[in-house]
Amino acid sequence: MQRQEDAKAKLKEKGYKLTPQRRATLETFAENRGKHLSTEDVYTLVKEKCPEIGIATVYRTLQLLEGLGVINKMSFDDGCSRYEMSGSDEDHHHHHLICLSCGEVQEVEEDLLEHLEEKIREKNHFDVVNHRVKFFGYCSKCSNK
Amino acid sequence: MQRQEDAKAKLKEKGYKLTPQRRATLETFAENRGKHLSTEDVYTLVKEKCPEIGIATVYRTLQLLEGLGVINKMSFDDGCSRYEMSGSDEDHHHHHLICLSCGEVQEVEEDLLEHLEEKIREKNHFDVVNHRVKFFGYCSKCSNK
DNA sequence: TTGGTATTGTAAGTGATTGGAAATTGACAG
DNA sequence: CTGTCAATTTCCAATCACTTACAATACCAA
Numbered sequence: 001m002q003r004q005e006d007a008k009a010k011l012k013e014k015g016y017k018l019t020p021q022r023r024a025t026l027e028t029f030a031e032n033r034g035k036h037l038s039t040e041d042v043y044t045l046v047k048e049k050c051p052e053i054g055i056a057t058v059y060r061t062l063q064l065l066e067g068l069g070v071i072n073k074m075s076f077d078d079g080c081s082r083y084e085m086s087g088s089d090e091d092h093h094h095h096h097l098i099c100l101s102c103g104e105v106q107e108v109e110e111d112l113l114e115h116l117e118e119k120i121r122e123k124n125h126f127d128v129v130n131h132r133v134k135f136f137g138y139c140s141k142c143s144n145k
Numbered sequence: 146m147q148r149q150e151d152a153k154a155k156l157k158e159k160g161y162k163l164t165p166q167r168r169a170t171l172e173t174f175a176e177n178r179g180k181h182l183s184t185e186d187v188y189t190l191v192k193e194k195c196p197e198i199g200i201a202t203v204y205r206t207l208q209l210l211e212g213l214g215v216i217n218k219m220s221f222d223d224g225c226s227r228y229e230m231s232g233s234d235e236d237h238h239h240h241h242l243i244c245l246s247c248g249e250v251q252e253v254e255e256d257l258l259e260h261l262e263e264k265i266r267e268k269n270h271f272d273v274v275n276h277r278v279k280f281f282g283y284c285s286k287c288s289n290k
Numbered sequence: 291t292t293g294g295t296a297t298t299g300t301a302a303g304t305g306a307t308t309g310g311a312a313a314t315t316g317a318c319a320g
Numbered sequence: 321c322t323g324t325c326a327a328t329t330t331c332c333a334a335t336c337a338c339t340t341a342c343a344a345t346a347c348c349a350a
Contacts, residue, residue, distance in 0.1 A: 015295095015296085016296075016297090017295090017296055017297070017346080017347050017348075018347080018348095019296090019298080019346075019347075020346095021297085021298075022297095027318065039337080039338085050296090052299075053298090053299085054298075054299045054300070055299095055338090056267065056298085056299070056300080056301095056338090056339075056340085057297080057298060057299070059337090059338060059339070060297085060298090060339090066248070077153055077157075077163050077168075078335065079162070079163065079165070079337075080336095080338095081337085081338095095341090097265065097271045097273075099271075100149070100172075100274070106218065106269060106271065108265065108269065117280070120253065120280055124242060124251060124253065125284075125285035126244075126251065126280065126283070126285065127244045127282045127283040127284075127288045128242075128280045128281070128282040129281055129282045129283070130280070130281040130282070131236055131278060131279065131280045131281065132278070132279045132281070133276060133277070133278045133279075134276065134277045134278075135265055135271065135273045135275070135276045136150060136273070136274055136275040136276065136277070137271055137272045137273040137274045137275070137285055138271070138272040138274070139270075139272075140270040140271065141269055142323080143272045145153060160305095160306085161307090162306060162307070162336090162337090163308080164306090164307065164336095166307085166308075167307095184327080184328085185327095190350090197308090197317080198308090198309080199308075199309040199310060199311095200309090200310095200328090201308085201309065201310075201311090201329080201330085202307085202308060202309070204327090204329075205307085205308090205329090224317085224326080224327075225326090225327065225328095226327085226328090251299075257324060291348095291350100292349105292350085293348105293349100293350095294347105294348100294349100295340080295346105295347090295348100296345105296346085296347075296348100297344105297345080297346070297347085298343100298344080298345065298346080299342105299343100299344090300341100300342095300343100300344105301340100301341090301342100302339105302340085302341080302342105303338105303339080303340070303341090304337100304339065304340085304341105305336105305337100305338095305339105306335105306336090306337100307334100307335080308333100308334080308335070309329105309332105309333100309334090309335105309349105310332095310333100311327075311330100311331085311332090312330085312331075312332100313328105313329080313330070313331085313345085314327105314328080314329065314330080315326100315327080315328070315329085316325105316326095316327085316328100317324105317325095317326095317327105318323105318325095318342095319322100319323085319324080319325105320321105320322085320323080320324100
């Protein structure tokens with residue numbers, strides 16, 4: 001896919017090597033778009049393609065890919081970091097609904113506050129290029145209980 | 146709720162971890178607003194969510210949360226300490242402007258999208274109780290360079 | 291193909307936190 | 321003063337998410 005090829009180009013550009021471990025990690029993210037993978041998740045999934053991989057390499061790879069902007073780290077306060085592939089345009093309108101009861105995370109794709117960015121720009125002299133919103137509350141399953 | 150989220154932010158800020166035990170304790174206080182819970186009370190209540198928790202951890206957690214100002218200790222001379230969530234400040238909708246260049250974080254106090262919460266509620270069947278927004282961009286100092 | 295360098299897996303090391311149990315404290319009775 | 325008992329703290333070994341040391345190995349440009 002586009003992003004996978006981009007990522008490979010970025011690696012080469014910066015003098016990093018394209019190893020089977022990194023290739024497998026990229027593939028895994030491409031195959032799991034929209035999911036928020038923990039390091040353990042990635043480890044498990046990548047292991048299917050590349051059984052020898054060690055957990056340390058997974059951590060290193062995720063760090064590297066985050067630095068290159070290929071994936072984004074996000075925290076849902078569940079005790080571990082989670083990542084997803086950063087899709088340049090979708091990313092801009094990509095927000096989360098976090099259930100305070102069960103911890104489930106849903107996504108909302110919507111441009112919520114484009115117009116507010118302008119307001120912020122004027123009031124705070126801050127040049128906004130992106131925003132991210134978390135809504136906290138109770139998902140349908142939990143609020144029915 | 147807001148105070149729960151604030152508390153989580155404070156923990157993170159000070160380098161403390163948000164463990165299941167701490168999460169359960171915060172939830173317990175949120176669900177028992179206005180009550181004055183003894184350590185034993187907290188132990189019993191938290192045990193429902195987190196049965197493995199030990200009494201020592203409860204004492205430690207209460208100490209920690211008191212230090213962060215999330216809960217208040219009060220004495221009724223009944224032989225044990227009691228606590229309640231400190232509710233003094235109300236639902237502050239404070240959000241953040243994060244500079245991508247220097248990393249500076251400004252706060253904005255503003256209710257940005259109350260009306261959008263209703264929309265989310267209908268479309269996603271998600272009962273929103275709070276939201277948090279991050280704006281990414283460049284602060285005035287950095288964008289002038 | 292080759293050689294220098296990046297990268298790897300293993301295993302040991304972080305630092306914060308934990309449960310259980312033992313130790314300490316303090317109020318009070320005898 | 322001494323013993324008792326419950327509240328609270330401390331000790332300790334273990335756990336968790338993550339990082340690092342290091343020697344062996346794999347990329348990839350020449």
